[in-house]
Amino acid sequence: MPLIYALSHVPPEVSAYGMAKYSRSSASMKDSLLELSQQKAEAFLNTFYFAYGHASIADLAHVPLAIEQISLLAAMEIVDEPLWDGQERSTRYQDFSESPYYRPDNASDGYPTGIQSLFTVYRDLFSEAEALLRERWPKPEDMKTGAYGRTIRARAFDLARYALPLATLTSLGQVTNARVLEQQIRRLMASPLAEVREIAMGMKAAVTSIEPFNLLEARLRHLDIPIDDRALMEMNPGPIAPTLTKYTEPDQYTLERRALVQSIVASFFSGVSAARPTVTLHHAVDSQDDLLAGLVYQESLLSYADILERLARLSRAEKNDMLGHVLRVRGRHDAWPREMQQRPLVFDVTVDVGAFRDLNRHRRLDKIVQGLDPQLGYDVPPEIAELPWAKHYDAALARHYESLKDYPADERPYLLPLAALRRVLLRMDFAEAAYLIELRSRSSGHFSYRRIANQMFGELERAFPEMAKAVRVTPMAAFDPFER
Template sequence: MSDVRQNPTAFPENMNTTEVYAIHGADPEVLAYAMAKYSRSALSMKESLKEISTQRAEQFLNTFYFAYGHRSIADLAHVAFAIERLSLLAAIALVDEQRWDGQERSTRYQDFKKSGWYTPALGEKTAEYTAAAEKLFIAYDRIGKQMLETLKEAIPQPAEMKDDAYVRTLKARAFDVARYLLPLATNTSLGQIVNARTLEGQIARLLGSEFAEIRQLGEKLREAASGPAWNVHADEARVLCQEISSVDGICGDRAMSVLGREVKVSPTLVKYTQPSAYEASTKQELRAAAAELMQGAAIEPAPVVDLVDDSEGLEVELAASLLYPHCHYSYRQIRNVVTGLSAAQRDGIVALGAKHRGRHDELTRAFSSGHGFGFDILMDIGGFRDMHRHRKCVQLIQEFTDVHGYDIPECPGQPTLADAGLEVEYREAMEASFAAYRALRDSGLPEAEQSAQYLLPLGTRVRALFKMDFAEALYISELRSGVAGHFSYRNVAWQMYRAVTERHPSLASYFRTVDIDEPIDLLKR
């Protein structure tokens, strides 16, 4: 047998030299194709990108993504979107993805009084809806301004602190209170960067929503991914090409074909996206199953944070988790009922969760069970939006409703609404919004139940179940209990820490939480 080392062409030289380079300028789907080729070709990335055309990428994706179901290819195509002037309600639905990166307008650092709001198709009820929204914005503006003045009176400006920094810091504290009055109809804007697989699932989920605005949002996302993207350098490229054409027309045309071409970020991977029939059918059947099981029982009182265990077994957890998002009961109350069912009855509930699953459908999120820690949290919607960012958790969210009431914003060591003479006005604004919500919900209009939710303010309580491992429980407790955080989620983070350490005392020393009862400097952010 010959020695391959005697053949100088048997192996390339410098086998131990790693090359690393960033890539810029490739269309997302073309780049995904080029990366996928690593599994099927020995070509380098540079060689692959030089060889690939947009048309070839589309042919490849049609074969391997759609025909063969190699969905991991879409993980390689990342797309950036700007999504502007959507309601807070729609924004919560949009970002409800475990694989999601983005940023949204902050209710702490921006004044939303001029943002406007989304109005559903309500016909003769539009005037009543508009009046209710206007009242909330008036209260938001007045309470925010008065809280700022109260804070200025209570917290002297340090000599070394500049005027703008002092006012800006106290404004943020005032907005933390005022935001409780912003309705879910309030317009916001956000940017997101997601891979094409997440985008496809996101669009399918949005298209199947019960809310008209959210369905339209899904359509607009699909159109934005399939159509020409906005090019930040388009104007500069056009001017440059004109200058080149003034000297050499042929070169100018060539330059325009390269610099001015339209880029479609994900035309192939989302073009067949349709509403998720699996999710829609499953939601309908589980909602009916939850109503039948609970038989109109009263909602039992529950703490802000309830650390639930699933010692009854995975089957009980799965059944309870599947029912949880489709009613307004606590997880503990649902689980207690599920525990009393026969094995066959529990299996029937679990079967409903997978009954309508298609060939390429992922199981619904409720099937992500078996985590060590489950926190059933009842908190204001505004604070929930901050907690919603923790995407390493499995989050099961119940629908927005008035049945849990609302919170009173109160920060230890900070002047209260009562101190500012605003508590009565705040309560009246919240009660009026709830009354408007109920009137619209019961109006009999198409999608009345959905349209009414836009009038619920961010101070309304919402219930959500957060499942996680120990590391994530520690991370959230540490991060969200910090003195710079909003007092709403600081309390939740502290209660999470207390719940874990009461159950597992030996782990308490690993937490670096901040006691929310300790005085804090309100001028530190």
């Protein structure tokens, strides 16, 4: 009969060691863990993880982290990890009107003015929207007053968040295995944003050199239960993952590859494609062209179609040369770039940043994200356009965008609102496309990503009509304002 039990209060590296021992010992997990210590785990991991290259052992050490008081802009980079699991403060349910914001070192004198101008639009838009929605959707008789108020506020935040600046501070919690955490820290250390590089160093320190927050100890002290010194030492073995993530350094391959691709973009792929919220499906694209287009996409402001059109003008030898330059700088232990992963369906999506943050949490797809640039403009969705206050919103954002040219380039991303448009290339198989469409088209979702999901379905239906019949899409017209 199977013997199955859960584990608790086991440090991640000791847990990884205990599970790895299954391949080297017949002892039970309980017996293995009882004889282990953090010091034994560290010695084992130094041998098998680093010396022998058994990287899969790090997959067994799951590390929870709280990352707080960071900008929305930085949070998007942190979350953009294929095997990431976590949660972030929601702009759909929480009021950010009095939120503090990130201010870069040596920020220009006008930086606070630019941020506050967006917060003013955010507050005004929320007030206008909440009043209008209460008038449009009176409380159903069978709905409790508190639930009704929360639902209307959430729908109003769906509109107001378009004006929220990306400098707004947020918090998130994540759980990753140690191998993913190591890759994540290395990637973040290579970020062009100083804030993100600082966060990466903080994440490394939090798991390698700083004692973790011990919930068991905190609860015992809160209950005034005495803890003797020996018990305290057992409960606090030291940093949570001092071995598996200690060699994290900036990802040099990412830095070198970025510089190479930027030079290619400057020579062959300059300019800006027209931007508006849209979805375009591409399939049956030449494999080499798709690899190159993936590399070029995130360093340019061109649509995927425009990149493919320019690639068609180049000879096979020229394209081989481009790929060769990028791949020759790949080190012995560097993985293939995410941009060069391929799936049969490629959706080129232009979407507001607020909706992008929701789509960014999908893991079973490959994402290639373009940088944030004011040249792509901002969205005025139909749901805002129909408000009496719409002209004020549009005029306020137009003035704000015009003022961005007066700020240094490294400050502009923080001064963009969630209404800012950005492009993302989503590569996925049919099953993930169906899952995304079914989930994100639901009536309870935000109207922006609902619209994207419906556009994706329309593209899929045109390309694969028989297969699309199996996708359970919720049309935009099927909407219940009280469904959350």
